[in-house]
Amino acid sequence: MVGVDPSPILSFRGKPHVDARTGDIIFIAYRGLRFIPCRVKRSALKRLAINSVPTEEELLQVFIDHRKRIEGLVEERVLSGEISPVISDLP
8 A cells, every 4th residue: 555645844944034125034935846935024023123123134133033933833824725924923
């Protein structure tokens, strides 16, 4: 009997970057050979920053500090069918 392979797990590779126009953090998730563009809104990260007007470097550091939490939210959304998840709030 041939077993059914489970869906490929979601992986996160590559370096996140700041969208110059919006200030959001953009990164890519992969599921098998499919890439999934992901976005974390600046406003969600700004709440967690030390300064009220964080620099790009500060936003990236906040993203890195909360990356596992963000990746978990992205994974939930991808599994529920979203093809390009946007995280606008970090509960």
